[in-house]
Amino acid sequence: MATLGDHRGLAPTAPPLPTHTAQTMPLTALRDFVTAVTQELSPPGATAQDEATLLAAVRPHLARLLASDDWLPDELAQPHAQYYQQYLLHADPLGRFSVVSFVWGPGQKTPVHDHTVWGLIGMLRGEEIAQPYALDDAGRWTPQGPAARLLPGDIEAVSPTLGDVHEVRNAFDDRTSISIHVYGANIGAVRRHVYPAEGGRKDFVSGYSNAWLPNLWDRSKETV
Numbered sequence: 001m002a003t004l005g006d007h008r009g010l011a012p013t014a015p016p017l018p019t020h021t022a023q024t025m026p027l028t029a030l031r032d033f034v035t036a037v038t039q040e041l042s043p044p045g046a047t048a049q050d051e052a053t054l055l056a057a058v059r060p061h062l063a064r065l066l067a068s069d070d071w072l073p074d075e076l077a078q079p080h081a082q083y084y085q086q087y088l089l090h091a092d093p094l095g096r097f098s099v100v101s102f103v104w105g106p107g108q109k110t111p112v113h114d115h116t117v118w119g120l121i122g123m124l125r126g127e128e129i130a131q132p133y134a135l136d137d138a139g140r141w142t143p144q145g146p147a148a149r150l151l152p153g154d155i156e157a158v159s160p161t162l163g164d165v166h167e168v169r170n171a172f173d174d175r176t177s178i179s180i181h182v183y184g185a186n187i188g189a190v191r192r193h194v195y196p197a198e199g200g201r202k203d204f205v206s207g208y209s210n211a212w213l214p215n216l217w218d219r220s221k222e223t224v
C-alpha cells in the first residue's frame with residue numbers, strides 16, 4: 001500500500017495522461033495566433049514597425065485563425081438578447097495589441113464609431129455589414145462608398161490613416177454572427193468616440209463582456 005510521501009509511485013500506477021482534451025486542443029489555434037502577433041510586434045533588433053507593414057504581417061496569421069471554427073470557447077461566443085458582446089480573448093501585457101470575439105445577436109448594430117488605433121476584423125461565423133463614414137464638406141460624418149459585407153474568412157482593416165469611422169451590423173436578423181478582431185491597443189480601455197446623427201461626438205470606453213479569460217497556457221496535457 002502506498003504511504004504518505006510515496007509520490008514516486010505515481011508514474012507506474014497512475015492512468016495514462018490524455019494527449020489532449022476538447023478544451024486545450026482547439027485553444028492551440030488562438031495561442032498560436034497570439035504568439036505570432038507577439039513575434040510580429042517584437043522583431044529582433046527593431047523598436048517599431050510602420051502600420052502598413054504590421055497589418056500586412058498580421059493579416060495572414062488572422063486568416064489562419066479564421067480557417068477553423070472549432071477553437072472559440074462557447075462561453076465567449078454567447079450573444080446577449082439586447083447588446084452586442086465584446087469578449088476579450090487576449091491582451092498583450094505591454095498593451096501593444098488585444099484580441100476579442102465580437103458576438104452579434106440577430107439584428108444588432110453599432111453606432112457610428114471610431115477605434116483610434118489599427119485593427120483587423122475577421123469574420124468567423126455568419127456575416128456582418130460595415131458601412132464606412134467620412135466627414136462631408138459641412139463637417140458631418142456621412143456614409144462614404146458602398147458597405148462591405150464580410151463573409152467567413154474575410155478580413156477588413158481600420159485605422160486613423162486607413163479610415164477609422166464606421167457603422168457595423170449583423171447581416172442577419174435571425175441568427176448570431178461572430179467576428180474576431182485584433183487591435184493595436186487594449187481596445188476595451190481605449191477612449192474612443194461615437195458620432196450621433198445630430199452631430200458632434202461622444203466619448204466612450206467599450207470595456208469587455210467577460211470577467212475571465214480563456215486559459216491558453218495550460219500545456220500540461222500536450223506532448224511536447
Ligand code: FE2
Pocket residue numbers: 113114115166168
Ligand atoms: Fe468598429
